[in-house]
Amino acid sequence: MKQNVIIDCDPGIDDSLALMMALSSKDIEVIGITIVCGNSPVEMGFANAKKILKHMNRLDIPVYLGADKPLKKEYVNALDTHGADGLGESFLEEVSGYEQPMQAVEFLSDVLRKKACTVIAIGPLTNLAHLIAYDEEAFHRIEKLISMGGNYRSHGNCSPVAEYNYWEDPEAASMVYAQMEKSGKKLYMVGLDVTRQIVLRPDLLSYMERLEPLQGAFIRRITKFYYDFHWEQERLIGCVINDPLAVAYALDPQICSGCEAYVQIETDGLCRGQSVVDAHGFCKKEANAYVLTEVDVKKFFSMFFALVLHKSASELIALENIW
Numbered sequence: 001m002k003q004n005v006i007i008d009c010d011p012g013i014d015d016s017l018a019l020m021m022a023l024s025s026k027d028i029e030v031i032g033i034t035i036v037c038g039n040s041p042v043e044m045g046f047a048n049a050k051k052i053l054k055h056m057n058r059l060d061i062p063v064y065l066g067a068d069k070p071l072k073k074e075y076v077n078a079l080d081t082h083g084a085d086g087l088g089e090s091f092l093e094e095v096s097g098y099e100q101p102m103q104a105v106e107f108l109s110d111v112l113r114k115k116a117c118t119v120i121a122i123g124p125l126t127n128l129a130h131l132i133a134y135d136e137e138a139f140h141r142i143e144k145l146i147s148m149g150g151n152y153r154s155h156g157n158c159s160p161v162a163e164y165n166y167w168e169d170p171e172a173a174s175m176v177y178a179q180m181e182k183s184g185k186k187l188y189m190v191g192l193d194v195t196r197q198i199v200l201r202p203d204l205l206s207y208m209e210r211l212e213p214l215q216g217a218f219i220r221r222i223t224k225f226y227y228d229f230h231w232e233q234e235r236l237i238g239c240v241i242n243d244p245l246a247v248a249y250a251l252d253p254q255i256c257s258g259c260e261a262y263v264q265i266e267t268d269g270l271c272r273g274q275s276v277v278d279a280h281g282f283c284k285k286e287a288n289a290y291v292l293t294e295v296d297v298k299k300f301f302s303m304f305f306a307l308v309l310h311k312s313a314s315e316l317i318a319l320e321n322i323w
């Protein structure tokens with residue numbers, strides 16, 4: 001059975017790699033893509049999603065414009081990380097078309113009332129917060145909510161304690177986690193504790209180019225800026241590709257492990273956006289999240305390469321040598 005998936009994203013370089021991965025899987029039916037302001041302003045994210053869909057020859061998939069600003073905080077983009085075009089300054093050709101029959105929140109409300117879907121949220125949670133206000137019942141019909149965001153024991157990436165998606169719109173993240181507590185369900189938090197371990201190293205990128213020159217060159221084109229950013233900011237040789245792990249987790253939950261916990265998002269002050277993970281029951285609240293803490297990195301890259309390069313496991317045997 002294919003898994004119906006809606007991807008809420010802010011493309012964004014790693015969002016784009018996540019889209020490529022999801023679109024390559026025979027086990028995922030991408031029902032639609034909703035765009036939220038985050039890495040890129042929402043119109044830019046919309047344009048970038050279309051560029052990726054065109055590259056993947058999947059312009060059949062609908063894309064919907066969502067929130068152009070956070071619920072309360074001033075909008076702060078991450079173009080310093082993702083480049084002036086939000087796609088690593090690859091400046092891919094613009095893709096026309098895609099009239100807007102409805103806003104993202106209307107699409108989410110409509111589809112979630114009709115189909116059992118997994119929502120993979122890999123940007124700030126503003127669209128999902130709007131959905132709660134617009135159609136709370138539809139939000140509760142989300143079969144599985146996977147959010148790339150937050151951090152438990154790992155340090156922040158845009159403040160000492162906060163990860164960007166939750167820092168960007170902490171009120172939205174707080175609202176979503178509170179709604180999960182109300183529903184008695186758990187959000188799957190794919191945070192920096194696991195995504196920081198997913199580093200697309202130069203040798204892995206070279207390996208991709210060897211196996212599939214065109215796709216490898218495309219990925220190099222959109223990640224070069226991101227490599228430079230990681231070297232300048234963290235003296236890291238490689239780039240952390242956060243978002244694809246959320247897709248991998250939707251495909252195979254065994255790829256990660258973690259703990260159930262009550263999570264609350266701080267909305268203001270120095271700790272704005274911090275995902276406070278109460279793994280020891282101090283708050284005496286039921287768990288509203290499953291917080292991922294371990295990941296099988298090699299298994300991730302095997303899955304990533306197999307999907308994005310369309311290779312069988314036997315064709316990836318060379319991966320054994322470079323691991």
Ligand code: RIB
Nearest residue numbers: 012015122123164165242
């Ligand atoms: O903190 C990393 C997350 O913020 C990723 O989803 C990245 O694309 C940005 O949205």
Ligand code: CA
Nearest residue numbers: 012015122123
């Ligand atoms: Ca993202």
